[in-house]
Amino acid sequence: MLLTVLDLAGIAVFAASGALAAVRARLDTFGVVVLGMTTALGGGIIRDVLLGIHPPATLRDWRYLLVPVVTSLLVFWLHPQVARLRRGVLLADAVGLGLFTVSGTATALAHGVPTYTACLIGMTAGIGGGALRDVLLREIPMVLRKEIYALAALAGGVVVVVGDQLRLPGAPVAIAGAVLIVTIRVLALWRRWNAPVARGIGT
Numbered sequence: 205m206l207l208t209v210l211d212l213a214g215i216a217v218f219a220a221s222g223a224l225a226a227v228r229a230r231l232d233t234f235g236v237v238v239l240g241m242t243t244a245l246g247g248g249i250i251r252d253v254l255l256g257i258h259p260p261a262t263l264r265d266w267r268y269l270l271v272p273v274v275t276s277l278l279v280f281w282l283h284p285q286v287a288r289l290r291r292g293v294l295l296a297d298a299v300g301l302g303l304f305t306v307s308g309t310a311t312a313l314a315h316g317v318p319t320y321t322a323c324l325i326g327m328t329a330g331i332g333g334g335a336l337r338d339v340l341l342r343e344i345p346m347v348l349r350k351e352i353y354a355l356a357a358l359a360g361g362v363v364v365v366v367g368d369q370l371r372l373p374g375a376p377v378a379i380a381g382a383v384l385i386v387t388i389r390v391l392a393l394w395r396r397w398n399a400p401v402a403r404g405i406g407t
Contacts (some may be wrong), residue, residue: 207240207307207314210310210378211304212306215244215245215248215323217300218243218247218304218333219243219272219275220292220296221273221293221296221334222239222240222243222337223240223275223354225239225337226231226238226239226276226341227279228293229341237272239276240273240279241269241276242290242333242337243333243334244272245327246332246333246335246337247304247328247330247331247333247334248262248268248329249262250329250332251308251311251326254325255315255317256315257293273317292328294389294393297346298335298389298393300330301330301334301357301385302381302383302384302389303382305382306326307324307326309325309360309361309364309365309381310331310364310378313364313365313368327354327361330357331345331357332403334346334353352388352398352399355388356385356388356389357385359384359388363377367380
């Protein structure tokens with residue numbers, strides 16, 4: 205039940221992130237829904253494929269399709285009330301990253317994979333949808349830029365794995381992992397923290 209709730213919450217938030225990015229790119233209604241669904245479902249589908257879950261959960265439960273469609277349409281209709289779309293996109297993306305990473309890590313652990321594999325699958329689930337969104341918008345995926353993104357997801361995944369190893373209650377551990385991811389992302393954006401990049405290229 206917890207994994208389903210985390211999945212649906214992450215789908216809703218990532219759909220909002222994708223839809224807001226589509227609105228900012230001036231896509232039409234169909235484009236907003238497609239980008240919202242791609243952002244929301246991409247990471248989960250990648251996770252399920254890696255874990256050998258066939259068909260992926262998004263194709264077996266109607267809620268996984270309804271939630272991103274409804275969320276994307278709501279964002280399309282209500283976007284004039286969003287004062288600052290860029291901040292909204294970044295915040296929604298950070299929350300979605302947190303929810304999907306902890307959900308993906310917990311799902312991987314439930315399928316008996318090694319702890320390091322669970323961390324990597326959780327990170328992939330968290331960053332997958334956003335990467336697909338950026339590719340469709342013809343942007344360099346955020347995970348490949350200098351902003352701290354994948355490292356934040358990996359840190360949250362480690363929290364979930366450690367909590368599982370210590371046999372701590374799942375819900376508080378998942379919340380702690382998601383909060384850590386969101387906090388790192390927000391602080392990285394606020395304080396302009398960057399991962400190292402190569403210097404001297406083109407000089």
